[in-house]
Amino acid sequence: MAHVFENYRNDYHKSADMDQNLKFKMKYKKLKRLVKNTVLENAALCDQVAQMQENLVIVKAERLFLLRKLCQLQGETDIASIATKVQNNNLNTSLIDCDSGTTKRCTKKRNATDNTNSTGDSNAYKGKTKRCGKIPKRLVQLIPLDIHGRPLFPISLGDLTVYSLGEVVSDRPAYHTEELIYPVGYCSTRVYASLKNVQTTSLYTCKILDGGAKPRFEIVSDSDLNQPLVGSSPDECHSRLLAAISPLLCNVPPKGANFFGISHPTIQNLIQSSPGTRKLPLYKPQRFEVSKSLPGENDGSPIPEKETDPGINFHALHRTFALNSYRIKQEPIEHDLRVLHDLA
Template identity: 65%
Template sequence: MKENAALCDQVAQTQENLVVVKEERLFLLRKLLQQQGEVDASSVLLRSQINNNSSSVSSDGITPKKSLKKRNSTDVSDGKSKPKRYSKATRKVVQLIPLDVHGRPIFPISLGDLTVYSLGEVVSDRLTYHSEDVIYPVGYCSTRVFASLRDARIKSLYTCKILDGGPKPRFEIASDNDLDQPLVGSSPDECHSRLLTAISSALCSLPSKGADFFGISHPTIQNLIQSSPGTRKLAMYKPQRFEVSKNQMAEMGVTPIVEEETDPSLGFAALHRHFALASSYRIKEEPNEQDFLALQELLA
């Protein structure tokens, strides 16, 4: 009987230690997600896991009150020493993407007309490879569907790359029809401006949005780049705040409206609508019902 009682006490003590370890693991996870700017998503995950742990422990007759108090007191002290380096801009909404068993993104990442094949590597020892809002990782590669250089009425696939250009990064946009003759610039805006001019002189009035065309300013991609090694060493970059779309967490099949659907400098359909309204431009392909309704609303 004494041996049985001793074993029961040992099992109870082991279960209490297990509860403490789980709470510490959740606390470390929360701090990690805070550094990545995903506080809202992590809080939901944290509450659900704490509820699961507390329910499973209560069924064994053990209440982790001491560990909860200890975690809460640590949270208060952590709130006082929280770094204030984050940008004051509004939190950006990221889309859910497929992850592997280790939590790493599965490539290619498809985001509408944009497809990202590589995030590249962050260069932290040269100031020209980042700004306050955007990072230019070397080796970044993406593709985007847009109007062809040879015939703006048909689609073409453009490959966007960021290469090591020495003192400054080298930006390239190459059409699938002319891969050997890319449009080169010292900034993404310069590349994008050359592309619009090459397609049609009527597009010169459109503002250049090179970072958006490359995809490095897309919230989902920017969040992944910001989480890459070496980001904390960047002198000028101000980390952005991100949050997971609540609608997407509730309805996995819903895709939010992206800027490329309404911006003629980024989307193929939006570019055709711009031509149709500006100069009675006739599209070679028959527009679908969605484009026709959008055109009717604009003309109403």
């Protein structure tokens, strides 16, 4: 009897051990399954993070492109100025909201004191503030840009074609004025009357070179490449061109900046957006606005060169002297007859 009980006891303990081993085996399989799922989930998250980083790089590039395009369209001098405006917009608005009550009270007190002192001075002060707050905007044309927001050359603007904007020189004051910038390496071409025959056209290449303390302006005709017309200013260069075409054109006022194209709103906007412009001590930044009309439309066209300017436009030159010939038929004048004979 004792032997049977001993066998039953041993079988019971064996079955209990087997159940316990089976229980731990099930827990092991469950933990193994959890670890496997965790590893797979971690790998999927790593792939998602890598994809988000790639998308972030693409979005940053697109944001930079949009900032540069916005800089060109709105006529800002630098992309950093737009970025700082965007970053400080909320701070400025909060500061204005906080100080609005105090500023209103200060302005009321100031107006009260001004009115008690003299009404004429206050009116003059108000007129000055209104005039200083408005700066006229100039119209610019839309030009093709690359994926980085840089203009595609050559830039064709009627008779003017620009091949290079050059580099802004900020350490020499002679390379800019209050209205214009003379970038070194600037190159453009323009169609105008030929040096050899006034009735035919010629292609003139205009360049701005590094001349040391002062810039060097050159105009070279395709009919005479060995004799460039050199000057220390655009007007000097343009006046020499008019005198070389005909001595009778010396009476035409020179407009070298228009002939070179550096005063064209579209080109001036691009030059103003170049690096180093903010370091210029004399230059006053201009405000530009994109023209809503197409470049080929006449109404609202942003082309600054007037079609009636004989010093820039070839057809305007001949229209002017054709009008003089009509006047000569009515009232012959010896000077006008000589002009018509020389140009014919």
